[in-house]
Amino acid sequence: MSPTYHRFLLLLSFFALSLCPVFSQSPHVPGQLIVMFEPGHGPDLLPELRPERQLSARLRIWLMSLPPGADEATSLRQIRNQAGVILAQYNHYVQPRQALQTVPNDPDFGDQWDMNNTGQNGGLPDADIDAPEAWDYTTGGLTAAGDTLVVAVIDGGIDLNHPDLNLWKNHAEIPGNGLDDDNNGYIDDYDGWDAYDSDGSLPGDSHGTHVSGTVSARGDNGLGVTGVNWHAQVMPIAGSSGQEAVVVEAYAYALEMRMRYNQSQGAEGAFVVATNSSFGVDFGQPANFPIWCAMYDSLGAAGILSAAATMNNNSDVDQTGDVPTACASPYMISVTNTTRQDLRNNGAAFGLTTIDLGAPGTQILSTLPNGNFGNLTGTSMATPHVAGAVALLLSYPCPGLIQQYKSDPAGTALLIRDYLFDGTDSLPALTGSTVTGGRLNLHQSMLLIE
Ligand SMILES: [Ca+2]
């Protein structure tokens, strides 16, 4: 990341401070203020307030009470402007965050170390993405403005009948009648799109079923596992291997649906906020794949971030190249694979300038065909945590965030990416070998929105 670009991101973060005014007034003790005075000053400076007690003699901090009936906001503003006062604020209620963790009732959740690592099976406690802490704020599904969040999973196919998956459907399309009912250029695209055969009939696939469950298996439904999102919808698009032409057609479907949503204010298309690609061309050189790499900029311009799995071999992508994870687009987030000990899986690639962050990808429990559940390992399993995280952050109950996202989809997508990067847990195993030096942490990224 260039220094200029980093400054740009910092600037975006600064503006983001005002995105969530609803949350700027947390619950507080009525009529009480905490005031920090300059040296040589104290409660005498504010004779209309009653000093309750001194909280720090060294820092000159006092708990004070306003006179009965005083308007809190007006008083606070005046006191903040008073000479001799350094800081003044409400006396907010504070809750023990640990006790608030939102844990779903899915029976296999205890084996999902990626979401909540308790040290099960020899893991390192807290080597996880802090999902229960993040779910205190939102469990995904809708934006603050009521948009249904959709993640396009481009893979080999999917089990369309798995009872633990949240699957998107194109309700404007009538399946199987040979007509393009919604006039979007795709015939019978009711379940998604199959870019292998250019039709709406999706093949089954264990890899795609597993990846989709990590994005958004149904949470708290008493069955199986839970995804990063409990309710967001997966748009399955088949087209993760074979020829590059298939991959381009696959991405183009996700882009078309989001562009239609943007241009119709949500009346048409789908609110695709992220794509997931757990495939690629090992050691591919981006210069030879200009159209594939440029798809990420086109998707980004529409507001879509794309999570991409890097190679499953112990290589430095900065040196060797890889497609897509060496593509230059800022809207493509490249992901490597971490273990339950917070180490980089030694069969996963890295790169100080090319691979952005790590996410859990080793022995990940998720959905498998025919209603099954099971473990898989690979960068493929790491990446959907990031794609799911994009949708989870956009479900944060902040009207300002979603307003900004709709008025500036591309800029706000980069802001979300910045939250993901800045919220990572720094790990020795990733420092110096990835852009962020860290592993995804949903909760810390969510706190950056506030
Ligand atoms: Ca944790």
Ligand SMILES: [Ca+2]
């Ligand atoms: Ca159609």
Ligand SMILES: [Ca+2]
């Ligand atoms: Ca049709």
Ligand SMILES: [Ca+2]
């Ligand atoms: Ca479930």
